[in-house]
Amino acid sequence: MVDLLNFPQSISNDIFWQDESHTYTYQQVKALAIDHRSLWGEHPKGAICALIGFSPLETWVLMLAAWQRGLCVLPFAERTLPAAIELALNQIPWTLRCEKSPAGDCSQTNSGAISLRVTPNPQGATATESQVLIMTSGSTGGPKAIAHTLSSLSASARATLAFYEWKKGDSWLLSLDPSHIGGFQILLRVWLGQGLCYYGGEPKDLAQALSVRSFSFLSLVPTQIFRLLEDTTTEHNLRAAKAILLGGAATQGSLLERLRALNLPVSITFGASEAASQISAFSPGVLPTTIKHVGRLLEIWTLEAGPDEQLFLSGPALMLGYWQHKKWHELNGSPYLLSDRGRLENGVLTIEGRADQVFQVGGENLAPQEILGLLESFYLLADLALIAKPDLVFGFVPQLIIRSRTKPSINDLFARFESLLPMKRPREIWWLETDEVSKLSKANLEHLLREGSPLLHRLWIYEKI
Template identity: 30%
Template sequence: MLLTPVDNSAIVAALAAALDGGPAVLPLSADDPRAGELRSAMAPGEPTLPGTAVVVATSGSTGAPKGVELSATALRASAAATHERLGGPGQWLLTLPANHIAGVQVVVRSLLAGFGPVLRGTRPFADAVRSMTGPRRYTSLVPTQLVRLLDDPVGLEALCSFDAVLLGGAAAPASLVDRARAAGVRVSTTYGMSETAGGCVYDGQPLDGVRVRLSDGVISLAGPTLASGYRRDPVGTSAAFVDGWFRTTDIGELSADGTLSVSGRADFVINTGGVKVAPAAVEAVLAEQAGVAEVCVVDLPDAEWGQLVAAAVVPVDGSSPPLVDDLRAAVRARLGGPAAPRLVRFVTALPLRGPGKVDRSGVRDVLRGS
């Protein structure tokens, strides 16, 4: 049996009970047009896996939504490892939707630290920060939120007061992280997913108890933060969770000191004229260029090349964007001619889905002009 709260206050109360052995929670958002579809797909009246405290419904952007079942043990282990890495328990400011894993974990961490999380709601960021009372203060952001706060002097001042700021939900350009740290923000990048109870690798280093391995470049993760499996999907569970390891769909590299760098999705490459191009690599180069705030690279169908490399770019200054030829030249110099985007379009914002994740289907629509 699943409780299905749809507002942040109700989700907080339900999560507090679930952590202490109460009914499992399927957090939803009243603002999500798919809330009814997700509730139906997760079948709240049917039993959960043993020990389940939370079911996180994935966005289902590439197919039917999945329900990731997480135990209270996994949530507690993740929260404890996070606080250990950051310097001790503290109060958290919730700026993300509480129906996604990043928001769920903000709530869980704050509850387990003995504080209620501060819910930002519609308040200005600085006002919400001023209402915090914990001895240590933390928050979790997605890159788009960080960009906006860096551009807001009042918001930036408030952000600099945090003992740590976690940055996840989407790949963060190194230039953005460098800019934030130069401004005095104590930011740590995170890597993880619903299946690992959220971020489990901080600044490339696994949290205590988390293990990382690569097989043909594909990342697998293990440790006490892993989910129990997928709701009502024993086949999918047995395929993804094998011998205590969760096989992701991401590719990466491990340095000699064990630092993990994530290159992108193993199942997303662009085949242009017979040459395979990794969109994440192109995005990384473009994001480093002067005048680029955000970027997303996708494929578009093309009669001659099969697929085109296409880029949607949010400029720092919309009235004076960087030169397209300069952007292409930077990619060509680093990654070779086939990787240079044949189409570049400047946009005011990237379409999003979920907490800061870029909607690549929406980007394709934008680039097609639809």
């Protein structure tokens, strides 16, 4: 097992964590983790502990402590809705709920102690072989808990560090929450690479951090970089980065052209939670000629082609399997079939779209990109999602959700749908009023729709097709 607290003595006093008010050295973070080991008590190796309500630094400290006890951790973002937590926990045989008490915050107390309460599962639980679970939105049947070991996660982290020629002392802005694979890997890469992790607040607040300093590395999703490019105070520090990793969603053609004109050190990437993050990438500053090209495979990966452009991935960073509805689905050392269709040509991976999202509307096949592709270049600062809603007459009907700060124009939307067959046009259109930038979760969106969230506004329901 990987022991993350066994680092060289020479870096003990180097700064690992920095935010607007505090710094923590590697030795201080290690001491905090050791101090919190006793919180877990005695549990079987691989018992699952859910971390609820903690800041990113607290989450990292508690994960380090839990791994010293041989536990498996499932981190949640600090502001995750209770309903989303319950939905996730219903998928796994968890052992402990570790929740933050109001009094504790290791970034605000002199002692560094984290106040928390630990609740055991009254129904019992199952030990696992994994050390980390990452919740991801399932294409059907609710969310899944992707299970990784520290070995698989470290293999991915080291491959990324090697690809980008990371140097000891480099810095990485923590722009994504560690409950997501992208945020988790930022922390792990920095820790293994003996560098500095800087936290500037929530993902939507990156402009403030980038307006005052630069970082060696950034990991962004398209919505984040669009918003940063709106703020002229960030361009200088964006340009100063060694690499700006851009992934998490398909890159729009209009964004590619803008990045090409700005000559920023952007690296288009492609990855998956099941693969512990990165699968392929372009070198910084090398932009693809088409949005379907997502770079060259990292050296740890082997890709085999199957029928109908199926892609089978093999390598040391693959997941063990996943939990869903408290059932364990094991990979068993087999290659993993990616959800995306594509092919490898001249060493460059081409992605054609997800194979698991096509659904039928009254007998007509509909791929979400048929609708989303009409909107992406128009709604540059919005996030789009399409859900296949069950329907008694048509089997499924398309349900469109637009997440943005400003209300979309329904007339503009209608104009863009004119090229679609009437049957393929969205049956429902909803506006999710928020400035969040994390990846849209299908399961969370469906829950918000069911519960009638005040953030969701109905723009249109088309009663007849």
